[in-house]
Amino acid sequence: MLVAGVDSSTQSCKVVIRDAATGQLVRSGRAPHPDGTEVDPEAWWLALQQAVAAAGGLSDVAAVSIGGQQHGLIALDDEGRVIRPALLWNDTRSAAAARALRAELGDAELAARTGSVPVASFTSTKLRWLRDAEPANAAKVAAVALPHDWLTWRLRGFGPSNPNLSELTTDRSDASGTGYFSPTTGEYDRELLSIVLGRPAIASSGQVMLPAVLAPHESRRVAVGSPQLALPESLIVGAGAGDNAAAALGLDARPGDVIVSIGTSGTVFAVSPSPIADASGTIAGFADATGAFLPLVATLNAARVLDSIAALLGVDHATLGQLALEADAASGPVLVPWFEGERTPNLPTATATLSGLTLASTTRPAIARAAIEGMLCGLADGLDAMLAHGLSARRVLLIGGAAQNPAIHTIAAQVFGVPITVPIEGEYVADGMARQAAWALAGERPDWPVAVTREIPADGRPEIRERYAQARDAAMTAVE
Ligand SMILES: Nc1ncnc2c1ncn2[C@@H]1O[C@H](COP(=O)(O)OP(=O)(O)O)[C@@H](O)[C@H]1O
Numbered sequence: 001m002l003v004a005g006v007d008s009s010t011q012s013c014k015v016v017i018r019d020a021a022t023g024q025l026v027r028s029g030r031a032p033h034p035d036g037t038e039v040d041p042e043a044w045w046l047a048l049q050q051a052v053a054a055a056g057g058l059s060d061v062a063a064v065s066i067g068g069q070q071h072g073l074i075a076l077d078d079e080g081r082v083i084r085p086a087l088l089w090n091d092t093r094s095a096a097a098a099r100a101l102r103a104e105l106g107d108a109e110l111a112a113r114t115g116s117v118p119v120a121s122f123t124s125t126k127l128r129w130l131r132d133a134e135p136a137n138a139a140k141v142a143a144v145a146l147p148h149d150w151l152t153w154r155l156r157g158f159g160p161s162n163p164n165l166s167e168l169t170t171d172r173s174d175a176s177g178t179g180y181f182s183p184t185t186g187e188y189d190r191e192l193l194s195i196v197l198g199r200p201a202i203a204s205s206g207q208v209m210l211p212a213v214l215a216p217h218e219s220r221r222v223a224v225g226s227p228q229l230a231l232p233e234s235l236i237v238g239a240g241a242g243d244n245a246a247a248a249l250g251l252d253a254r255p256g257d258v259i260v261s262i263g264t265s266g267t268v269f270a271v272s273p274s275p276i277a278d279a280s281g282t283i284a285g286f287a288d289a290t291g292a293f294l295p296l297v298a299t300l301n302a303a304r305v306l307d308s309i310a311a312l313l314g315v316d317h318a319t320l321g322q323l324a325l326e327a328d329a330a331s332g333p334v335l336v337p338w339f340e341g342e343r344t345p346n347l348p349t350a351t352a353t354l355s356g357l358t359l360a361s362t363t364r365p366a367i368a369r370a371a372i373e374g375m376l377c378g379l380a381d382g383l384d385a386m387l388a389h390g391l392s393a394r395r396v397l398l399i400g401g402a403a404q405n406p407a408i409h410t411i412a413a414q415v416f417g418v419p420i421t422v423p424i425e426g427e428y429v430a431d432g433m434a435r436q437a438a439w440a441l442a443g444e445r446p447d448w449p450v451a452v453t454r455e456i457p458a459d460g461r462p463e464i465r466e467r468y469a470q471a472r473d474a475a476m477t478a479v480e
């Protein structure tokens, strides 16, 4: 029996087809997404179809689950039509709306009710932005879906031609990133949603349909099957998950494992048996995809920092890494990589700074190393926050597009100061969804092995963190 996992992430859609019993990879495919922080979800639906075709189709697959980038706002009208292009997690236009919601309710109250203090990334702040900036569109909102919810709904054959909004489904991990859901109770906070929208979201007249929250591995069978995809009639479609929770499932992560994902976003997260509600806003207290919790710190600036500096130096990723390893640790300039503003710390209008330039230190190797050190230090600050909340870090598992760069491995061991484990190159978000699909099929969590390609011992260099902290604090002062 074969199962499929999908990762509809920021830059692309990835599909893996695996053996349900062994987890062996059988086929895979991918397709690009448009760039930008505001995207027509139809582009994601098209990319999913293209990635499925590239993976050989789903006609011989028994179950599928779709994971995706978190937080994106897909607003649907009562005919199941998308009202306006989706706002993605990395769109910062709702920063003022986030500040307003925090002022109205207080950070402690928001953290207690939802596990997190909302920032521009969160769906709730995007809905509040919609209320204020596009009231005519806000008035049309009949349902709100996240990217993975909406793609699951489309895969099952729903959409403008079959607009059954009550068939929208989600899971607790992605719901916990909306800002109007409690990861501890597993219930939506509709009172909070009404405050966000500025209209009753519970009265029948103002009913806003929110996706049904399925148990992590609960499944729904295909309704009619989408005309664009040849699907077996008996296809089981799993609940899906937010991408980071899916990755944790894909890695079979357990307490003591800290996962650092270096994709478009940078994330530091761990599986916790108990919830975390951080009123400082540094840690998002999400739910995971197995019934536990997923405390997480996210940065806006991750793999694209390296893309940008590699382009500046006119080199590819491999050469960027080689250059970086030619420079000594903490020997050159310091890059605070807030190119797109920053989410953690919450500085949506910040810009990047490069300091400590001297004639001797302004070399290609030093600039390359500064890019990797700065990007990783932003994530290490997040790890510090997690440890301060009692989480343990026996090891860091590195995943995401940039995780296959050997220089990242070496410098991560110096920056994080804990052993680094590099799983074999793969799509762990999609793998987690394939694992969930197998779980839905068999009724028990599969124990597929996770292969490791490299283990690097801890090699802490505190001077890297110390120099970064000075530059970061100076940059924060300049922004605030
Ligand atoms: N060897 C590498 N070194 C550094 N960055 C890389 C490497 N390979 C891919 N990337 C970068 O990783 C990013 C894609 O990672 P991915 O995890 O697929 O992103 P997302 O899931 O956010 O769409 C791109 O910015 C790409 O340029």
Ligand SMILES: O=C(CO)[C@@H](O)[C@H](O)COP(=O)(O)O
Binding pocket: 009, 010, 011, 068, 069, 070, 071, 089, 121, 177, 243, 244, 263, 264, 265, 266, 267, 284, 296, 298
């Ligand atoms: O906002 C978050 C987590 O809170 C991001 O992790 C998004 O979920 C996007 O993930 P990638 O596309 O970078 O994988």
